[in-house]
Amino acid sequence: MINLTEWKYRTILSVIFLLTLLQSKQTVCESVEVLTNSWLVELDHSAGQEVAKQVAKRTGFSYVSPVLGSGSLFHFKHKGVSPVRTRRSIPHSRILKAHPYVKSALQQTGFVRSKRGYKSLDSVLANLDVKQPSYYRLANIKEETQNEGKQSKLPTDPDFGKEWYLLNTGQSGGTPGLDLNVLEAWEAGYTGKGVTTAIMDDGIDYLHEDLRHNYNADASYDFSSDDPYPYPRYTDTWFNSHGTRCAGEVSAARDNNVCGVGVAYGSKVAGLRMLDQPFMTDLIEANAMGHKPGMIDIYSASWGPTDDGKTVDGPRNLTMRAIVNGVNSGRNGLGNIYVWASGDGGPNDDCNCDGYAASMWTISINSATNDGQTAGYDESCSSTLASTFSNGKSSSRDAGVATTDLYNNCTASHSGTSAAAPEAAGVFALALEANRNLTWRDMQHLTVLTSKKNSLHDSNNIHKWKLNGAHLEFNHLFGYGVLDAAAIVDLASNWRGLPERFHCTAGTVGEERTFNFDKSLRMTIDTTACSGGENEVNFLEHVQSFITLRSSFRGCVTLYLTSPMNTTSMILSQRPKDDDSKNGFTRWPFMTTHTWAEIPRGRWAMEVVMEPILGLKSNMETGIFKEWTLVLHGTRNAPYKDQPADKVRHEKLFMVKKHHEAGIVYE
Structure with a gap:
């Protein structure tokens, strides 16, 4: 039996530990699994809120809300469980799972999400x-x-x-x-x-x-x-x-x-x-x-x-x-x-x-x-x-x-x-x-x-403005430029909608290969973009590359994707602080918008480069590439065919339509 002094001592140590986690600027969940006092509970069929409330009450939990308006998924909390802990509350999960209406119960892990652009108090007061x-x-x-x-x-x-x-x-x-x-x-x-x-x-x-x-x-x-x-x-x-x-x-x-x-x-x-x-x-x-x-x-x-x-x-x-x-x-x-x-x-x-x-x-x-x-x-x-x-x-x-x-x-x-x-x-x-x-x-x-x-x-x-294959100007830093409120309301007011969107899995390279500072990798996928099928894509929107690889220093790895119309996107740049050597990337969906409105048929190329980082002592970093899957998202029909394009007010739209109508499209 724990006496009061020992309980206070353990409590103080727990508080110090949790404060250390909270003050860390790292994603602490990667090294220490953090558990909360929330559970995702799935009930049989569409039980509804009233049944969920009864289940929560009978199992010692508090009912919070349905999840995404579902009739079977619910958010429960337990007041007797610390909102931040490092061990799973197995007995509480067992009590939930033992209820005849409960299909599953999962205690929620906690992870870090940070506000962007936060400034210190001194900066706030000064301004x-x-x-x-x-x-x-x-x-x-x-x-x-x-x-x-x-x-x-x-x-x-x-x-x-x-x-x-x-x-x-x-x-x-x-x-x-x-x-x-x-x-x-x-x-x-x-x-x-x-x-x-x-x-x-x-x-x-x-x-x-x-x-x-x-x-x-x-x-x-x-x-x-x-x-x-x-x-x-x-x-x-x-x-x-x-x-x-x-x-x-x-x-x-x-x-x-x-x-x-x-x-x-x-x-x-x-x-x-x-x-x-x-x-x-x-x-x-x-x-x-x-x-x-x-x-x-x-x-x-x-x-x-x-x-x-x-x-x-x-x-x-x-x-x-x-x-x-x-x-x-x-x-x-x-x-x-x-x-x-x-x-x-x-x-x-x-x-x-x-x-x-x-x-x-x-x-x-x-x-x-x-x-x-x-x-x-x-x-x-x-x-x-x-x-x-x-x-x-x-x-x-x-x-x-x-x-x-x-x-x-x-x-x-x-x-x-x-x-x-x-x-x-x-x-x-x-x-x-x-x-x-x-x-x-x-x-x-x-x-x-x-x-x-x-x-x-x-x-x-370093990052200059470039034209893609559809004659759209882009920049790796700024995307397609700064928003223009007058231009967007003008074009929006007469916008006639878009053709249906499809996605096509263009191909996969799954052969395991090694790379290092002296040896880059270049792989290609030849695709018809699902031509003739129900998912045919002739005009691109988003392009995803699902990548699996591991490196002795993940931050040294850079990835370049080149489209059939010769637009190169750097889909991963160097990250000098990323010293990961275990996790790498597992089917991570690297995405590019730089090939917007391009024609996707032909040869896509992926280049994997190990680039040295200034100040990094070792020059012996190595990597293992495992898989690249290319997924194309876009439309079968020309997206801007029916859109009114004034050369002066809608210059980009006018140029892309002209480019498509010039014969780039596949008949």
């Missing part, structure tokens, strides 16, 4: 602006915002002049004209009316004067506390200001003398509080991403696996099901729009190792600075579709993204790709108002066709 008026050359701005001879009415919000990402006139050392071009979309009458964006984050200060009138309470929920009030938990460091800042970028009210204005200031914003607990679970993620898909149009996520340059992680089974259900069934079958921040791991990381940002079901958004360069924290990868803005490289306190902050305050220090994703969500809200019949695929096509190169450039001159 805090409690509704101080800001004039910022407004007289000059008015002269510069004329549309066809008609002067635009600018927002009167005090911080509008700081919102260079909405109207860049050179503030904080920026490049004039490098912005989201929203004024022209507003002038056309689009404000996001009737559209709801859910901010999946640490909560929203829905009492904020700039948010409360645009807050959609019916679409909101707190998955951390299991109640309908996703208000941020107070901390001295204002750590939970992240979601409120993101929300303001989308839906902050206009002309109310508070802070600035949102990209889609006429739209609604919902709060899904789900990041604020010791560890994330598959249940919480899935329920958040599947929450009221008929009421929510856009889900915006500014978080992901740890941006430490060595983590390879993505959505678990239930979360993937939630996303797939969302794109297939959400918005009455049109599909929910999932917007994802590409990551803040910098040049030492690769967002194709983030299974959320690299998913073909999400729109991955990178960021650019106010002068058109990539920010120091930006990750690059071939799955990035487009870019918006994060912060400037100026030392000015107002070089960040100006938006709402906790407790009715304002800030000009929001940054990171955390800031970029909500801006994109706001632009997409404008597009949905222009055309409520847009599908999730329509939004991706519109993004590709209307994003602009503008002044975006790689200051290191």
